[in-house]
Amino acid sequence: MLAGKHILVGITGGIAAYKVATLVRLLVKEGAEVKVVMTETAKRFITPLTMATLSKNPIAVDFFNPENGEWNSHVKLGLWADAYIIAPATANSIGKMAAGIADNLLLTTYLSAKCPVFVAPAMDLDMYKHLAVSTNIETLKSYGDTIIDAEAGELASGLEGKGRMAEPETIVDYLNSYFDASFSGLHALVTAGPTYERIDPVRFISNFSSGKMGYAIAETLAQQGADVMLVSGPTNLLPLHPNIRRVNVTSANEMYEECMRLFPSCNIAVMCAAVADFTPERQEDSKIKQKTDLTIALTKTKDIAAELGRIKRNDQILAGFALETDNELANAHEKLKAKNLDFIVLNSLNDTGSGFGVDTNKITIIDSDGTEILFETKPKKDVAKDITTYIQQKYGQISNFEL
Numbered sequence: 001m002l003a004g005k006h007i008l009v010g011i012t013g014g015i016a017a018y019k020v021a022t023l024v025r026l027l028v029k030e031g032a033e034v035k036v037v038m039t040e041t042a043k044r045f046i047t048p049l050t051m052a053t054l055s056k057n058p059i060a061v062d063f064f065n066p067e068n069g070e071w072n073s074h075v076k077l078g079l080w081a082d083a084y085i086i087a088p089a090t091a092n093s094i095g096k097m098a099a100g101i102a103d104n105l106l107l108t109t110y111l112s113a114k115c116p117v118f119v120a121p122a123m124d125l126d127m128y129k130h131l132a133v134s135t136n137i138e139t140l141k142s143y144g145d146t147i148i149d150a151e152a153g154e155l156a157s158g159l160e161g162k163g164r165m166a167e168p169e170t171i172v173d174y175l176n177s178y179f180d181a182s183f184s185g186l187h188a189l190v191t192a193g194p195t196y197e198r199i200d201p202v203r204f205i206s207n208f209s210s211g212k213m214g215y216a217i218a219e220t221l222a223q224q225g226a227d228v229m230l231v232s233g234p235t236n237l238l239p240l241h242p243n244i245r246r247v248n249v250t251s252a253n254e255m256y257e258e259c260m261r262l263f264p265s266c267n268i269a270v271m272c273a274a275v276a277d278f279t280p281e282r283q284e285d286s287k288i289k290q291k292t293d294l295t296i297a298l299t300k301t302k303d304i305a306a307e308l309g310r311i312k313r314n315d316q317i318l319a320g321f322a323l324e325t326d327n328e329l330a331n332a333h334e335k336l337k338a339k340n341l342d343f344i345v346l347n348s349l350n351d352t353g354s355g356f357g358v359d360t361n362k363i364t365i366i367d368s369d370g371t372e373i374l375f376e377t378k379p380k381k382d383v384a385k386d387i388t389t390y391i392q393q394k395y396g397q398i399s400n401f402e403l
Protein backbone atom coordinates (compact mmCIF):
# COMPACT_ATOMS: atom_id res chain seq x y z
CA MET A 1 0.00 0.00 0.00
CA LEU A 2 2.88 2.38 0.72
CA ALA A 3 4.79 2.02 -2.54
CA GLY A 4 5.36 5.44 -4.09
CA LYS A 5 3.70 7.27 -1.19
CA HIS A 6 5.33 10.38 0.26
CA ILE A 7 5.68 9.91 4.00
CA LEU A 8 6.91 12.77 6.13
CA VAL A 9 8.28 11.68 9.50
CA GLY A 10 8.48 14.28 12.28
CA ILE A 11 10.77 13.40 15.19
CA THR A 12 10.53 15.25 18.49
CA GLY A 13 12.91 14.99 21.42
CA GLY A 14 12.21 11.77 23.28
CA ILE A 15 14.22 8.64 23.90
CA ALA A 16 11.88 6.68 21.60
CA ALA A 17 13.49 8.62 18.71
CA TYR A 18 15.86 5.68 18.36
CA LYS A 19 12.92 3.50 17.23
CA VAL A 20 12.24 5.90 14.37
CA ALA A 21 15.35 4.62 12.62
CA THR A 22 13.57 1.26 12.29
CA LEU A 23 10.33 2.99 11.29
CA VAL A 24 12.03 4.85 8.46
CA ARG A 25 13.84 1.69 7.33
CA LEU A 26 10.51 -0.22 7.23
CA LEU A 27 8.81 2.58 5.29
CA VAL A 28 11.61 2.70 2.71
CA LYS A 29 11.46 -1.11 2.45
CA GLU A 30 7.72 -0.83 1.65
CA GLY A 31 8.61 1.46 -1.24
CA ALA A 32 7.62 4.78 0.34
CA GLU A 33 9.58 7.96 -0.27
CA VAL A 34 10.49 9.31 3.15
CA LYS A 35 11.52 12.77 4.30
CA VAL A 36 12.35 13.58 7.90
CA VAL A 37 11.87 16.75 9.89
CA MET A 38 13.39 16.89 13.39
CA THR A 39 13.31 19.27 16.31
CA GLU A 40 16.57 20.56 17.78
CA THR A 41 16.09 18.32 20.83
CA ALA A 42 15.45 15.25 18.66
CA LYS A 43 18.99 15.68 17.28
CA ARG A 44 20.31 14.86 20.75
CA PHE A 45 18.59 11.48 20.68
CA ILE A 46 19.30 10.42 17.12
CA THR A 47 21.64 12.02 14.61
CA PRO A 48 20.48 13.71 11.42
CA LEU A 49 23.17 11.65 9.65
CA THR A 50 21.47 8.39 10.69
CA MET A 51 18.07 9.63 9.61
CA ALA A 52 19.32 11.14 6.33
CA THR A 53 21.12 7.90 5.47
CA LEU A 54 18.07 5.73 6.19
CA SER A 55 15.53 8.01 4.53
CA LYS A 56 17.86 8.73 1.58
CA ASN A 57 16.91 12.41 1.86
CA PRO A 58 18.46 15.40 3.69
CA ILE A 59 16.92 16.17 7.08
CA ALA A 60 15.02 19.39 7.72
CA VAL A 61 15.53 20.95 11.15
CA ASP A 62 15.70 24.74 10.76
CA PHE A 63 13.57 27.13 8.79
CA PHE A 64 16.62 27.73 6.60
CA ASN A 65 20.04 26.20 6.01
CA PRO A 66 22.53 28.42 7.96
CA GLU A 67 25.33 27.47 5.56
CA ASN A 68 23.74 28.83 2.39
CA GLY A 69 20.50 30.49 3.47
CA GLU A 70 18.37 27.97 1.54
CA TRP A 71 14.76 28.12 2.79
CA ASN A 72 13.13 24.94 4.17
CA SER A 73 9.54 25.54 3.19
CA HIS A 74 7.08 24.03 5.67
CA VAL A 75 4.32 24.71 3.17
CA LYS A 76 6.10 22.70 0.46
CA LEU A 77 6.84 19.86 2.89
CA GLY A 78 3.23 19.83 4.02
CA LEU A 79 2.00 19.71 0.44
CA TRP A 80 4.56 17.06 -0.59
CA ALA A 81 3.43 14.62 2.11
CA ASP A 82 0.67 12.05 1.56
CA ALA A 83 0.87 11.37 5.30
CA TYR A 84 2.70 13.05 8.18
CA ILE A 85 3.67 10.85 11.10
CA ILE A 86 4.96 12.55 14.22
CA ALA A 87 6.87 9.93 16.22
CA PRO A 88 7.77 10.10 18.97
CA ALA A 89 5.44 12.93 19.92
CA THR A 90 6.46 14.33 23.30
CA ALA A 91 4.01 15.89 25.76
CA ASN A 92 5.60 19.24 24.94
CA SER A 93 5.07 18.94 21.16
CA ILE A 94 1.55 17.53 21.60
CA GLY A 95 0.71 20.55 23.77
CA LYS A 96 2.08 22.95 21.17
CA MET A 97 0.24 21.19 18.34
CA ALA A 98 -3.02 21.38 20.30
CA ALA A 99 -2.47 25.09 20.98
CA GLY A 100 -1.33 25.98 17.45
CA ILE A 101 2.15 27.06 18.57
CA ALA A 102 4.58 27.20 15.68
CA ASP A 103 8.09 27.69 17.05
CA ASN A 104 9.93 25.08 15.00
CA LEU A 105 9.79 23.61 11.51
CA LEU A 106 8.12 20.39 12.63
CA LEU A 107 5.25 22.42 14.11
CA THR A 108 4.86 24.90 11.24
CA THR A 109 4.72 21.89 8.92
CA TYR A 110 2.02 20.37 11.16
CA LEU A 111 -0.05 23.52 10.80
CA SER A 112 0.45 23.65 7.03
CA ALA A 113 -0.05 19.94 6.29
CA LYS A 114 -3.00 19.13 4.04
CA CYS A 115 -2.51 15.38 4.45
CA PRO A 116 -3.67 13.15 7.32
CA VAL A 117 -1.51 13.40 10.42
CA PHE A 118 -0.63 10.42 12.62
CA VAL A 119 0.69 11.07 16.11
CA ALA A 120 2.55 8.43 18.15
CA PRO A 121 2.95 9.79 21.71
CA ALA A 122 5.80 8.65 23.94
CA MET A 123 6.42 9.82 27.49
CA ASP A 124 6.52 8.73 31.09
CA LEU A 125 3.37 7.04 32.42
CA ASP A 126 2.40 9.85 34.79
CA MET A 127 2.75 12.44 32.07
CA TYR A 128 0.66 10.31 29.70
CA LYS A 129 -2.05 10.00 32.37
CA HIS A 130 -2.09 13.72 33.18
CA LEU A 131 -5.33 15.46 32.31
CA ALA A 132 -3.40 18.20 30.48
CA VAL A 133 -1.90 15.64 28.09
CA SER A 134 -5.06 13.61 27.60
CA THR A 135 -7.00 16.82 26.95
CA ASN A 136 -4.41 17.86 24.35
CA ILE A 137 -4.62 14.43 22.74
CA GLU A 138 -8.41 14.74 22.56
CA THR A 139 -7.93 18.16 20.94
CA LEU A 140 -5.66 16.64 18.29
CA LYS A 141 -8.31 13.98 17.63
CA SER A 142 -10.89 16.72 17.19
CA TYR A 143 -8.60 18.26 14.53
CA GLY A 144 -8.85 14.94 12.67
CA ASP A 145 -5.41 13.59 13.62
CA THR A 146 -5.04 9.85 14.22
CA ILE A 147 -3.47 9.02 17.56
CA ILE A 148 -1.44 5.82 17.59
CA ASP A 149 -1.85 5.04 21.24
CA ALA A 150 1.23 4.51 23.40
CA GLU A 151 1.80 0.98 24.62
CA ALA A 152 2.33 -0.36 28.13
CA GLY A 153 5.69 -1.74 29.20
CA GLU A 154 9.01 -0.77 30.69
CA LEU A 155 9.74 2.92 30.30
CA ALA A 156 13.06 4.80 30.05
CA SER A 157 12.47 6.07 33.60
CA GLY A 158 12.60 2.46 34.82
CA LEU A 159 8.90 2.55 35.68
CA GLU A 160 6.36 0.17 34.19
CA GLY A 161 3.22 1.50 32.56
CA LYS A 162 1.62 3.06 29.53
CA GLY A 163 3.74 5.57 27.67
CA ARG A 164 6.05 3.62 25.33
CA MET A 165 5.81 4.70 21.73
CA ALA A 166 3.95 2.18 19.56
CA GLU A 167 6.31 -0.22 17.82
CA PRO A 168 7.45 0.80 14.31
CA GLU A 169 5.57 -2.20 12.84
CA THR A 170 2.32 -0.96 14.44
CA ILE A 171 2.85 2.50 12.97
CA VAL A 172 3.45 0.98 9.52
CA ASP A 173 0.21 -1.04 9.92
CA TYR A 174 -1.69 2.19 10.59
CA LEU A 175 -0.27 3.81 7.49
CA ASN A 176 -0.94 0.71 5.39
CA SER A 177 -4.54 0.59 6.48
CA TYR A 178 -4.90 4.31 5.77
CA PHE A 179 -3.75 3.81 2.19
CA ASP A 180 -5.85 0.68 1.70
CA ALA A 181 -8.49 1.83 -0.78
CA SER A 182 -10.35 -1.49 -1.10
CA PHE A 183 -13.74 0.20 -0.82
CA SER A 184 -12.98 3.07 -3.13
CA GLY A 185 -16.06 4.08 -5.13
CA LEU A 186 -18.43 2.11 -2.91
CA HIS A 187 -21.24 3.51 -0.81
CA ALA A 188 -21.79 2.22 2.68
CA LEU A 189 -24.57 2.68 5.19
CA VAL A 190 -23.76 2.22 8.89
CA THR A 191 -26.18 2.57 11.77
CA ALA A 192 -24.80 3.32 15.21
CA GLY A 193 -25.71 4.22 18.76
CA PRO A 194 -28.94 3.84 20.68
CA THR A 195 -32.34 5.25 19.84
CA TYR A 196 -34.43 7.32 22.24
CA GLU A 197 -38.13 6.53 22.42
CA ARG A 198 -39.94 9.52 23.84
CA ILE A 199 -42.36 9.06 26.72
CA ASP A 200 -43.02 12.70 27.51
CA PRO A 201 -41.05 15.98 27.05
CA VAL A 202 -38.47 14.96 29.68
CA ARG A 203 -38.27 11.16 29.56
CA PHE A 204 -37.38 8.45 27.11
CA ILE A 205 -36.67 4.72 26.86
CA SER A 206 -33.22 3.76 25.60
CA ASN A 207 -30.26 1.44 26.19
CA PHE A 208 -26.57 1.61 27.11
CA SER A 209 -25.15 1.71 23.58
CA SER A 210 -22.28 4.22 23.23
CA GLY A 211 -22.07 4.01 19.43
CA LYS A 212 -18.33 3.25 19.57
CA MET A 213 -18.49 0.06 17.50
CA GLY A 214 -20.59 1.59 14.73
CA TYR A 215 -18.41 4.71 14.58
CA ALA A 216 -15.28 2.53 14.38
CA ILE A 217 -16.80 0.61 11.45
CA ALA A 218 -17.77 3.85 9.71
CA GLU A 219 -14.22 5.22 10.17
CA THR A 220 -12.62 2.01 8.85
CA LEU A 221 -14.84 1.84 5.79
CA ALA A 222 -14.18 5.53 5.10
CA GLN A 223 -10.43 5.09 5.55
CA GLN A 224 -10.58 2.30 3.02
CA GLY A 225 -12.20 4.58 0.47
CA ALA A 226 -15.96 4.10 0.96
CA ASP A 227 -18.41 6.98 1.02
CA VAL A 228 -20.16 6.37 4.31
CA MET A 229 -23.61 7.46 5.44
CA LEU A 230 -23.61 7.10 9.21
CA VAL A 231 -27.14 7.06 10.55
CA SER A 232 -26.53 7.74 14.19
CA GLY A 233 -28.69 7.77 17.26
CA PRO A 234 -27.73 10.20 20.06
CA THR A 235 -24.06 9.75 21.06
CA ASN A 236 -21.19 11.93 22.26
CA LEU A 237 -18.98 10.76 19.41
CA LEU A 238 -17.79 12.69 16.40
CA PRO A 239 -17.07 11.01 13.08
CA LEU A 240 -13.78 12.43 11.88
CA HIS A 241 -13.15 11.10 8.43
CA PRO A 242 -14.15 13.47 5.63
CA ASN A 243 -15.76 10.55 3.71
CA ILE A 244 -18.37 10.15 6.46
CA ARG A 245 -21.67 11.98 6.32
CA ARG A 246 -23.59 11.71 9.55
CA VAL A 247 -27.37 11.71 9.60
CA ASN A 248 -28.59 12.32 13.15
CA VAL A 249 -31.73 10.57 14.27
CA THR A 250 -33.37 10.15 17.64
CA SER A 251 -36.04 7.47 17.46
CA ALA A 252 -36.19 4.00 15.91
CA ASN A 253 -38.78 5.26 13.47
CA GLU A 254 -36.54 8.11 12.28
CA MET A 255 -33.66 5.63 11.86
CA TYR A 256 -35.96 3.36 9.85
CA GLU A 257 -37.03 6.22 7.54
CA GLU A 258 -33.43 7.30 6.88
CA CYS A 259 -32.19 3.76 6.27
CA MET A 260 -35.00 3.00 3.83
CA ARG A 261 -34.16 6.22 1.98
CA LEU A 262 -30.41 5.57 1.81
CA PHE A 263 -30.15 1.79 1.41
CA PRO A 264 -31.07 1.51 -2.32
CA SER A 265 -27.98 3.56 -3.30
CA CYS A 266 -25.63 1.62 -0.99
CA ASN A 267 -23.41 -1.35 -1.74
CA ILE A 268 -22.72 -2.26 1.87
CA ALA A 269 -24.87 -1.82 4.97
CA VAL A 270 -23.74 -2.62 8.49
CA MET A 271 -26.50 -2.44 11.08
CA CYS A 272 -24.68 -1.70 14.28
CA ALA A 273 -27.27 0.42 16.11
CA ALA A 274 -28.92 -0.83 19.27
CA VAL A 275 -32.41 0.03 18.05
CA ALA A 276 -35.09 0.12 20.72
CA ASP A 277 -37.44 -2.79 20.15
CA PHE A 278 -40.38 -1.00 21.76
CA THR A 279 -41.67 2.53 21.80
CA PRO A 280 -44.44 4.09 23.92
CA GLU A 281 -47.82 3.68 22.30
CA ARG A 282 -48.52 7.33 22.98
CA GLN A 283 -46.21 10.24 23.68
CA GLU A 284 -47.46 12.70 26.25
CA ASP A 285 -47.30 16.41 25.39
CA SER A 286 -46.90 17.36 29.03
CA LYS A 287 -44.64 15.94 31.69
CA ILE A 288 -46.24 12.97 33.45
CA LYS A 289 -46.71 14.00 37.09
CA GLN A 290 -45.88 11.91 40.15
CA LYS A 291 -48.41 9.24 41.00
CA THR A 292 -48.36 6.01 42.91
CA ASP A 293 -47.93 3.82 39.88
CA LEU A 294 -47.66 4.16 36.16
CA THR A 295 -48.09 1.72 33.30
CA ILE A 296 -46.75 2.67 29.91
CA ALA A 297 -48.12 0.72 26.99
CA LEU A 298 -45.39 -0.11 24.47
CA THR A 299 -45.66 -1.06 20.85
CA LYS A 300 -43.07 -2.81 18.66
CA THR A 301 -40.76 -0.67 16.52
CA LYS A 302 -40.01 -1.60 12.92
CA ASP A 303 -37.09 -4.02 12.55
CA ILE A 304 -34.83 -1.98 10.28
CA ALA A 305 -32.36 -4.79 9.48
CA ALA A 306 -35.23 -7.14 8.60
CA GLU A 307 -36.88 -4.52 6.37
CA LEU A 308 -33.59 -3.93 4.53
CA GLY A 309 -33.14 -7.71 4.26
CA ARG A 310 -36.52 -7.88 2.55
CA ILE A 311 -35.61 -5.35 -0.15
CA LYS A 312 -31.92 -6.30 -0.48
CA ARG A 313 -30.59 -6.81 -4.02
CA ASN A 314 -27.95 -9.40 -4.99
CA ASP A 315 -25.33 -6.71 -5.44
CA GLN A 316 -25.73 -5.49 -1.85
CA ILE A 317 -24.12 -6.74 1.33
CA LEU A 318 -26.16 -6.52 4.50
CA ALA A 319 -24.56 -7.26 7.85
CA GLY A 320 -26.11 -7.13 11.29
CA PHE A 321 -25.04 -7.43 14.90
CA ALA A 322 -26.42 -9.65 17.60
CA LEU A 323 -25.93 -8.77 21.22
CA GLU A 324 -26.85 -11.74 23.34
CA THR A 325 -26.85 -12.82 26.94
CA ASP A 326 -28.11 -16.43 26.55
CA ASN A 327 -28.02 -19.08 23.82
CA GLU A 328 -25.75 -16.72 21.95
CA LEU A 329 -24.91 -18.79 18.86
CA ALA A 330 -28.39 -20.23 18.36
CA ASN A 331 -30.00 -16.79 18.67
CA ALA A 332 -27.50 -15.21 16.30
CA HIS A 333 -28.05 -17.93 13.67
CA GLU A 334 -31.77 -17.36 13.95
CA LYS A 335 -31.46 -13.56 13.52
CA LEU A 336 -29.16 -14.03 10.53
CA LYS A 337 -31.86 -16.08 8.76
CA ALA A 338 -34.87 -14.10 9.93
CA LYS A 339 -33.39 -10.79 8.73
CA ASN A 340 -31.92 -12.20 5.48
CA LEU A 341 -28.42 -10.96 6.39
CA ASP A 342 -25.21 -11.91 4.57
CA PHE A 343 -23.47 -12.26 7.89
CA ILE A 344 -24.01 -11.40 11.51
CA VAL A 345 -21.51 -10.26 14.12
CA LEU A 346 -22.21 -11.83 17.48
CA ASN A 347 -21.02 -10.22 20.68
CA SER A 348 -21.96 -11.68 23.98
CA LEU A 349 -22.53 -9.62 27.10
CA ASN A 350 -21.07 -12.57 29.02
CA ASP A 351 -17.59 -12.01 27.58
CA THR A 352 -15.40 -9.64 29.57
CA GLY A 353 -14.23 -6.78 27.36
CA SER A 354 -17.34 -7.03 25.21
CA GLY A 355 -20.51 -4.98 24.94
CA PHE A 356 -21.66 -1.47 25.79
CA GLY A 357 -19.38 1.44 26.60
CA VAL A 358 -16.08 -0.49 26.67
CA ASP A 359 -13.34 0.14 24.10
CA THR A 360 -12.84 -3.54 23.28
CA ASN A 361 -15.04 -6.24 21.80
CA LYS A 362 -14.97 -9.99 21.28
CA ILE A 363 -16.88 -11.14 18.26
CA THR A 364 -17.87 -14.20 16.27
CA ILE A 365 -18.77 -13.67 12.63
CA ILE A 366 -21.46 -16.05 11.40
CA ASP A 367 -21.87 -16.29 7.68
CA SER A 368 -25.12 -16.96 5.83
CA ASP A 369 -23.61 -20.36 4.87
CA GLY A 370 -23.43 -21.21 8.59
CA THR A 371 -19.64 -20.82 9.02
CA GLU A 372 -18.57 -19.39 12.37
CA ILE A 373 -15.30 -17.47 12.83
CA LEU A 374 -14.20 -16.64 16.36
CA PHE A 375 -11.99 -13.60 17.04
CA GLU A 376 -10.02 -12.63 20.16
CA THR A 377 -10.88 -9.65 22.38
CA LYS A 378 -9.47 -6.55 20.66
CA PRO A 379 -9.90 -2.76 20.58
CA LYS A 380 -13.10 -1.85 18.69
CA LYS A 381 -10.98 -0.17 15.99
CA ASP A 382 -9.27 -3.53 15.27
CA VAL A 383 -12.59 -5.38 15.41
CA ALA A 384 -13.86 -2.94 12.78
CA LYS A 385 -10.85 -3.83 10.62
CA ASP A 386 -11.63 -7.56 11.00
CA ILE A 387 -15.21 -6.93 9.91
CA THR A 388 -14.23 -4.89 6.85
CA THR A 389 -11.56 -7.45 5.95
CA TYR A 390 -14.28 -10.09 6.13
CA ILE A 391 -16.49 -8.09 3.78
CA GLN A 392 -13.56 -7.85 1.35
CA GLN A 393 -12.72 -11.56 1.53
CA LYS A 394 -16.29 -12.82 1.26
CA TYR A 395 -17.02 -10.60 -1.67
CA GLY A 396 -13.75 -10.93 -3.55
CA GLN A 397 -15.22 -9.32 -6.64
CA ILE A 398 -16.34 -6.26 -4.75
CA SER A 399 -15.09 -4.05 -7.59
CA ASN A 400 -17.69 -5.68 -9.87
CA PHE A 401 -20.51 -4.22 -7.81
CA GLU A 402 -23.00 -2.02 -9.56
CA LEU A 403 -22.56 1.53 -8.36
Ligand code: CTP
Binds near residue numbers: 273274304319320324
Ligand atom coordinates in the same frame (compact mmCIF):
# COMPACT_ATOMS: atom_id res chain seq x y z
N1 CTP B 1 -32.16 -4.15 14.54
C1 CTP B 1 -32.81 -3.25 13.71
N2 CTP B 1 -34.03 -2.76 14.05
C2 CTP B 1 -34.62 -3.13 15.21
C3 CTP B 1 -33.98 -4.04 16.07
C4 CTP B 1 -32.75 -4.55 15.69
O1 CTP B 1 -32.24 -2.91 12.66
N3 CTP B 1 -35.82 -2.61 15.51
C5 CTP B 1 -30.87 -4.71 14.10
C6 CTP B 1 -29.70 -4.34 14.97
O2 CTP B 1 -29.07 -3.15 14.50
C7 CTP B 1 -28.79 -5.55 14.80
C8 CTP B 1 -29.76 -6.70 14.62
O3 CTP B 1 -30.98 -6.11 14.17
O4 CTP B 1 -28.01 -5.47 13.64
C9 CTP B 1 -30.02 -7.52 15.86
O5 CTP B 1 -30.35 -6.67 16.92
P1 CTP B 1 -30.57 -7.24 18.40
O6 CTP B 1 -30.94 -6.11 19.31
O7 CTP B 1 -29.41 -8.13 18.79
O8 CTP B 1 -31.77 -8.23 18.22
P2 CTP B 1 -33.29 -8.03 17.99
O9 CTP B 1 -33.57 -8.34 16.56
O10 CTP B 1 -33.74 -6.70 18.50
O11 CTP B 1 -33.86 -9.22 18.87
P3 CTP B 1 -33.89 -9.40 20.47
O12 CTP B 1 -34.00 -8.02 21.06
O13 CTP B 1 -35.11 -10.22 20.67
O14 CTP B 1 -32.63 -10.12 20.85
